[in-house]
Amino acid sequence: MQALEEDEPFKTALRMLLAPHFVLYLGYSFPDADDYLRDEIEWIRDNLTDTGEHALLLPAHEYEERREDLDALGAWVRIFKFDASRSYDAVQQAALTIAPSREVVATHVERIVGPEVVLDFATPPILSDEIDGESEKRNTRVMMARLGMGEDRFMEPRELLEAGRSLVIAEPGMGKTQLLLHLGGVAEGFASLYLPAKAFSEALAPERDSAAALALALREAKAFDERRRFPRSRSFRGPLTRS
Numbered sequence: 674m675q676a677l678e679e680d681e682p683f684k685t686a687l688r689m690l691l692a693p694h695f696v697l698y699l700g701y702s703f704p705d706a707d708d709y710l711r712d713e714i715e716w717i718r719d720n721l722t723d724t725g726e727h728a729l730l731l732p733a734h735e736y737e738e739r740r741e742d743l744d745a746l747g748a749w750v751r752i753f754k755f756d757a758s759r760s761y762d763a764v765q766q767a768a769l770t771i772a773p774s775r776e777v778v779a780t781h782v783e784r785i786v787g788p789e790v791v792l793d794f795a796t797p798p799i800l801s802d803e804i805d806g807e808s809e810k811r812n813t814r815v816m817m818a819r820l821g822m823g824e825d826r827f828m829e830p831r832e833l834l835e836a837g838r839s840l841v842i843a844e845p846g847m848g849k850t851q852l853l854l855h856l857g858g859v860a861e862g863f864a865s866l867y868l869p870a871k872a873f874s875e876a877l878a879p880e881r882d883s884a885a886a887l888a889l890a891l892r893e894a895k896a897f898d899e900r901r902r903f904p905r906s907r908s909f910r911g912p913l914t915r916s
Contacts, residue, residue: 694725699764702731702739703746714749730767732757769889782896786867789895790854797848799828804840834860857897864901866894 703711717724729746733754736743743752755763800818802811817823833839834856841849857865872893876886 696725696727697767698727698729698750699768701729702735703729703743703750711746711749718749726751728753730755730764732761734758781899782866782894782901784893784895785899786854786857786895786897789850789867790858791851794848794851794855796830796855797843797852799830799833799841799852800825801828801832830856831859834863865897866891866901867897868894 714727727750729743729750729752731743731752731754733756735757736752736754746752757763798815798818800811800815802814814823814825818825818827830852833841841852843849854867857867868890873887873890876890877883878886881889
């Protein structure tokens with residue numbers, strides 16, 4: 674530690690690395706032997722402007738054991754405590770909350786759609802309707818389309834892609850999931866990914882914005898070919914909303 678404290682090139686590089694960023698310390702508790710890091714954080718705060726915040730996540734029992742020493746950090750490092758009597762899940766949750774705000778680490782989707790697809794899937798009849806259309810009238814239109822009467826006709830699956838946004842409604846077992854998987858496999862010009870809604874709902878959290886939740890959920894995504902790249906987080910920031 675003494676060598677690091679006297680290594681000026683190292684200290685300069687450390688300041689450049691720490692100064693502009695928010696830094697969360699996980700698994701590191703500023704032991705007494707590491708005075709040099711405390712001194713550097715203090716130097717950054719005293720000599721630079723627009724610097725990032727430093728935070729320490731620490732088990733509550735460890736904080737209580739070192740309260741006097743750790744409180745001295747309060748001027749430069751915010752301390753967050755968690756109950757570690759059952760688990761250290763808070764550390765993982767903190768890491769996941771921060772990580773998705775940056776780019777997805779992997780460049781290509783490694784998981785490929787496979788057993789989910791029924792090979793002999795037959796496309797179900799698809800009838801276009803308004804979202805607030807009456808079910809009785811819809812049933813009549815379906816019957817007329819089956820008989821080839823009237824103006825209604827069944828849509829081709831590709832027309833759903835051309836529509837941009839579509840809501841597919843059908844009874845359980847009618848083939849909604851298989852239809853979406855079929856569309857993902859034939860959607861040329863689209864960056865198709867198979868992402869169950871459950872993965873997104875599980876990634877949502879009060880302290881996590883929607884874009885970060887989507888980035889986290891994308892870890893469960895599957896592609897339809899081995900060349901599919903992960904979308905960058907900046908590509909889906911903005912229009913996402915949550916209610």
